[in-house]
Amino acid sequence: MHEALFYEKKENGVHCHLCPHHCRLQSGETGLCGVRREESGRLYALNYGVCAAMATDPIEKKPLYHFFPGSDIFSIGTVGCNLDCGFCQNWQLARGHRQGENVPIVPDRIAAMLEKQKGPHNIGVAYTYSEPGMWYEFVSDTARLVRDKGFKNVLVTNGYLNIEPLKKLLPFLDALNIDVKAFSDEYYRQNCRGRLDPVLRYVETAAREAHVELTYLVVPTLNDSREEVRSFAAWVAAINPSIPVHFSRYYPQHRFTLPSTPVELMAELSKTAREHLHYVYIGNVPGSDSAHTYCPACGKAQAGRDGYRTRLLLCGDSCANCGRKSDFIMN
Numbered sequence: 238m239h240e241a242l243f244y245e246k247k248e249n250g251v252h253c254h255l256c257p258h259h260c261r262l263q264s265g266e267t268g269l270c271g272v273r274r275e276e277s278g279r280l281y282a283l284n285y286g287v288c289a290a291m292a293t294d295p296i297e298k299k300p301l302y303h304f305f306p307g308s309d310i311f312s313i314g315t316v317g318c319n320l321d322c323g324f325c326q327n328w329q330l331a332r333g334h335r336q337g338e339n340v341p342i343v344p345d346r347i348a349a350m351l352e353k354q355k356g357p358h359n360i361g362v363a364y365t366y367s368e369p370g371m372w373y374e375f376v377s378d379t380a381r382l383v384r385d386k387g388f389k390n391v392l393v394t395n396g397y398l399n400i401e402p403l404k405k406l407l408p409f410l411d412a413l414n415i416d417v418k419a420f421s422d423e424y425y426r427q428n429c430r431g432r433l434d435p436v437l438r439y440v441e442t443a444a445r446e447a448h449v450e451l452t453y454l455v456v457p458t459l460n461d462s463r464e465e466v467r468s469f470a471a472w473v474a475a476i477n478p479s480i481p482v483h484f485s486r487y488y489p490q491h492r493f494t495l496p497s498t499p500v501e502l503m504a505e506l507s508k509t510a511r512e513h514l515h516y517v518y519i520g521n522v523p524g525s526d527s528a529h530t531y532c533p534a535c536g537k538a539q540a541g542r543d544g545y546r547t548r549l550l551l552c553g554d555s556c557a558n559c560g561r562k563s564d565f566i567m568n
């Protein structure tokens with residue numbers, strides 16, 4: 238077993254400081270994430286080197302729309318999550334119900350596999366599918382090797398991690414898609430077994446050092462008021478109005494049986510968010526015009542998207558109409 242980082246030994250066990258739950262564990266207890274366990278006075282990361290899902294995906298699937306648009310990324314994930322969202326779309330992985338399909342893997346192997354796939358389209362590794370923050374030690378070891386070989390590291394995360402571990406990982410990360418599941422602490426407490434404030438601090442910290450895009454899953458009646466979305470968008474704009482925000486349409490999943498989010502509501506909320514933000518996208522709504530990128534200065538399309546396919550409409554790296562430099566990261 239791999240010894241965990243960020244814990245203290247206590248008289249009767251250990252105190253984990255990786256995430257805001259700060260679990261106190263003793264006598265073989267496992268943390269709320271299900272993947273860190275106390276044994277004989279030490280804390281172990283049970284999922285180190287445990288790969289539960291692996292695929293090469295379009296970068297747009299993460300979703301990252303402004304980071305090397307049109308490229309592919311080698312995507313890996315494990316089991317375990319420190320939140321417990323009733324609407325989770327990956328709950329079998331998050332709750333560790335697909336243990337039988339896991340394969341052992343080491344960071345060197347990931348880096349070697351990446352080299353074999355080297356080509357103009359594959360830009361690096363995305364740590365995704367379940368919660369990569371709960372795979373911290375493995376992600377940290379792998380990200381260093383991936384960076385050494387000249388590839389990119391991307392995290393798709395719930396943003397529920399303490400700031401010290403985040404700061405130690407950020408120098409090896411290039412881009413993050415972070416969920417902000419609502420702009421209400423009550424929502425996080427009632428539906429996710431978490432709190433809002435640590436997520437906001439995570440986003441602010443990450444955005445200072447890496448490319449960040451945000452995902453907000455719109456669940457009807459629970460986080461879909463104009464006031465909440467307006468407050469969220471104003472908070473993002475205060476960090477940087479060019480941070481892309483993806484409003485994702487909810488479908489019934491896991492413990493949630495509410496009907497799917499109306500498409501008209503998605504359009505209204507994205508319009509509200511655009512009062513503050515330059516780039517607002519709608520996800521999980523095939524054929525929506527809000528999947529495209531428009532120049533914040535003149536409104537001309539800069540990228541068209543059909544599913545996960547992107548067609549850039551720039552002149553070099555600038556708007557073909559007004560010449561404003563695009564906000565895409567392309568090299």
Ligand code: SF4
Pocket residue numbers: 253254255256257258259260267268269270271272273319371
């Ligand atoms: S990482 Fe896991 S064990 Fe550590 S505090 Fe968070 S939920 Fe608890």
